[in-house]
Amino acid sequence: MSSHAPVIWWIRRDFRLADNPALTAAVNSGAPVLPVYILDAQEAALGAAPQFRLGLGLDHFARELEKAGSRLILRRGTALAVLRDLIKETGAGAVHWSRLYDPQAIARDTDVKKQLQEQGVAAKSHGGRLLFEPWTVETKTGGMYKVFTPFWKSVRVRDVDSLLPAPGKLPAPDAWPAGEDLASWNMGAAMRRGAEVVARYCRVGEAAAQARLDEFLEDKVSAYKDRRDFPGQDATSGLSENLAWGEISPHRLWHQGRAAMEHNSQGAETFLKEVVWREFAYHLMFHSPHILTDSWRQEWQDFPWSQEVTPQVQAWRRGQTGYGFVDAAMRELYVTGKMHNRARMIVASFLTKHLMAHWKIGMDWFADTLVDWDPASNAMGWQWVAGSGPDAAPFFRVFNPSGQLDKFDPDGAYTRRWIAEGQGNPTQTALDFYAAAPLSWNLSPDMARAEAVVSLQAGRDRALTAYHESRETG
Ligand SMILES: Cc1cc2nc3c(=O)[nH]c(=O)nc-3n(C[C@H](O)[C@H](O)[C@H](O)COP(=O)(O)OP(=O)(O)OC[C@H]3O[C@@H](n4cnc5c(N)ncnc54)[C@H](O)[C@@H]3O)c2cc1C
Structure with missing residues (x-):
């Protein structure tokens, strides 16, 4: 215990002690350090998952903070008001x-x-x-990068900050201010799906993320x-949820990835590129925040995507389009x-092209259902x-989901893992879908496979016609 005035560590999406x-x-x-998490309007507006x-x-x-001799103080309210209260209470x-x-x-944060x-x-x-802080990377003429390859070329040779060690113990204040109880926040309230199923598939925390990185770089890179394009294989790091919540730093991926390049140069370099x-x-x-809300290219603003959640879009959301991938x-x-990642590309192409639904419908569905949701990666x-x-x-x-399935799931491992219908002895993962899906969807593994919601040829033709017409009028 110390008698000094504490400093507040305002924790946001950075749930880690190391680096x-x-x-x-x-x-x-x-x-003394006072770790605080504030559930303000922005955090409370996050999607359900x-x-x-x-x-x-x-x-x-x-619990990790307690092991380090500290505590996590939870408060709700406007960030500035909560911080001011804490400053007043603790000095x-x-x-x-x-x-x-x-x-x-x-x-x-600027206002705070x-x-x-x-x-x-x-x-x-x-x-x-x-x-790399976004404002430190710029083109030769001082602008933002709009194309990935030159961006990659400009940053791959830059120095990346070295890793910082975790403090052994966190110096605790003389007295702890009151905090709220996490259970009272009911963070799963909006899930409307089998949350306990989803929880089983989550990898939570710094130690688990580190163990997975080590395993990935040792055995898989x-x-x-x-x-990496074969969704039926365990071939990628699976660290996106930990990066999203700051349970591991990208710096750690970078430095350990660089070290792995000594033995696995191509695999490790491809990983760093990702x-x-x-x-x-x-x-x-950062440089063009309208990417979150509008078509980034102005000429796509009036593209005739449907904004409606049609029965076909519902079928897409529920995994009932009739297309295996x-x-x-x-x-x-x-x-x-x-x-x-390959599957994200396939479903996004199917929604925005075969079904001609607006990309925002898909982006919003992902924002509500992904545990690795990241505003920047999702919008991009x-x-x-x-x-x-x-x-x-x-x-x-236009991705052809059937052709893509033949190419990237040749042995059917991915579809077997997730689609129970038609399997004599369905996998547990496929059955888990029925435990996760809301009862109101009325789904059961004994049902026949869904009929195709659109013919691939007709969907593709409709999308390309809309595209050519928009180019002519645009
Ligand atoms: C339509 C669409 C929506 C997406 N939404 C998200 C999202 O909300 N959150 C999210 O983290 N990623 C998103 N991605 C990117 C990508 O699909 C995931 O990062 C990846 O599937 C995570 O798996 P992994 O951790 O095993 O990746 P690995 O292949 O192991 O790659 C390592 C890390 O690199 C980063 N990365 C890899 N591919 C991409 C990419 N294409 N774009 C940006 N970063 C990448 C991720 O942080 C990932 O964890 C989206 C991609 C698409 C096409």
Whole structure:
């Protein structure tokens, strides 16, 4: 125990003790550290699955903090008001936090910093979520990058901050301010799906993330380049949910990935390149935040995508389109809260092209159902597939879900894992879908496979006709 005024460590999506610059700065100040999480309007507005996963992360991290001799204080309210209350109650002289980069968080944090500094409190934001702060990467002419390859070339040779050790024990304040009980926040309230099923598929916490990274780099990275597109194989890191909640730093992926390049140069380099796609997404969101809300390319604003949640879109959401790749992927999403990257591309193409539904319908569904939801990667991914984003796939590249299945799931491992219908002895994962799906969907594994909601040829023709017409009139 110490008699100094504490410093507040305002925890946001950075649930880790190691390699956390905000925490290191708080500890290095020499003052007792008060870890605080604030459920403000922005965090409370998260989709159902991100909010549920946030609850799992908070619960786990609170226990980790206790092991380090500390506590997690939970409060609800406007961030500035809560921080001011805590400063008043404890006499804290400084607040440290890790930066977030979406426009709402930037606006909130800029205001918090200004107001606290005006009242004489040291308010300091830190990096840690990204390898490269978005404003430090620019083209030769001083602009933002709009294409990935030159972005990659410009950052791959840059130095990345070294890893910071976890503090052994966190210096505790003399007295702890009151906090709320996590259970009273009911973080799973909006799930309306088998939350306990989804929880089984989550990998929560810093130690689990680190163990998975080690395992991936030891056993899997050498085959990553060749196998990463096969959703039936355990060939990717699966670390997106941990990155989303800051349970591991991208710096750790970078440094350990660089070390792995000594033995597995191609696989490890491809992996690092993927990690840098995440950086690119943040670069785009920071410099052109309209990527979150509007077609990034102005000329796509009036493209005749439907804004309606039609029965076909409902079928897409429920994994009932009649197409194996799409249905397996949407069920994987519903059960695990994650989806393989190739599958994300297939379902996004099917929705925005074969069904001609607006990419925002898909982006919003992902924002509500993914436990690894990330505002930047989600928006970039949807606009990349839809063709409306920077460096996007051309709209006329319409994935054929059946051809893609033959190519990327040749032995049927992925569909068997997620589709029970037609299997004499369905896998547990496929059956889990029925435990995760809401009862109101009226689904059972004994049902016949859904009929195709659209013919692939007709859907493709309709999309390409709309595309050509829009180019002529645009
Ligand atoms: C339509 C669509 C929506 C997406 N929404 C999200 C999202 O909400 N959250 C999210 O984290 N990713 C999203 N992605 C990107 C990608 O699908 C996931 O990051 C990836 O599937 C995570 O699996 P992994 O951790 O095993 O990746 P690995 O292959 O092991 O890659 C390592 C890390 O690199 C990053 N990464 C890999 N591919 C991409 C990519 N294409 N774009 C950005 N970062 C990437 C991720 O942080 C990932 O964890 C989306 C992609 C598409 C096409």
